[in-house]
Amino acid sequence: MSEECTKSDCEGCGESGCSHRKGAPAKEAANPGSHVKHMIAVISGKGGVGKSTVTALLANAVKQMGKKSAILDADITGPSIPKMYGITEKAGSNGEAVLPVTSKGGMPVMSINVLLEDENEPVIWRGPVISGTVRQFWTEVAWGDVDVMLVDMPPGTGDVPLTVFQSLPVDGIVVVTSPQDLVSMIVGKAVRMAQMMNVPVLGLVENLSYFECPDCGKRHEIFGPSHIEEVAGQYGIGQIVRLPINPGQAAVCDNGEADQLSNEELTAFAGRIVTALEEK
Secondary structure (H helix, E strand, O other): OOOOOOOOOOOOOOOOOOOOOOOOOOOOOOOOOEEEEEEEEEEOOOOOOOHHHHHHHHHHHHHHOOOOEEEEEOOOOOOOHHHHOOOOOOOEEOOOOEEOEEOOOOOEEEOHHHOOOOOOOOOOOOHHHHHHHHHHHHHOEOOEEEEEEEEEOOOOOOHHHHHHHHHOOOOEEEEEEOOOOOHHHHHHHHHHHHHHOOOOEEEEEEOOOOEEOOOOOOEEOOOOOOOHHHHHHHHOOOOEEEOOOOHHHHHHHHOOOHHHOOOHHHHHHHHHHHHHHHHO
């Protein structure tokens, strides 16, 4: 298995003489101060689809179910979770491990922005350093008791998604997309990567799906007709949900009040996914 290998195990690899051919890569051990039952990665094939907002909505939905949720912000070069939750303080320590920062509403968060002296400082790091940081968010952070951890991934199928799938105990992924014609190709890339890494696809979220007129209640498909059912059927994804364009929701995030985010349909969607994980 070469350094660039993207397989989750060596069985299908043609490099029979590879010195690394010892089976599946071992998962990183969690920090002793962490007790996480389930981990869901939220991914998108491209940027600009509201993935971080969906991550926050899912985390809040889990919390509304009476369970403990937390967010690991794996988008090292474009972190937005702390800003959305109004988090400005820096991560602390208990002398043995780093401690996540908790929002005013009680959401534990770990992100590169709670470690930088200046949150506006750009992170200009190469892939291996970024991947190593993501692993440290798991191995060196004492998360405490968490029922469901949401991992906010950077867009695409690069170093960080590969690191998360290979190194962290991901139970499954939720794919976030938008209603454009190229959606099938973009979702396909994300789904195929998950399949290569033997990670289940738990659900598909079509964000920015429509705008509902506040005066007449009519739905307008601003970005074109929905393709979510067609795409879900193509890739055998059972759980789907459509989320509207919501200017008020954007304002809540801009004001650092993401603890208040909620969506009835997404809460039901999250409930079905979490129940399925617990029944396994």
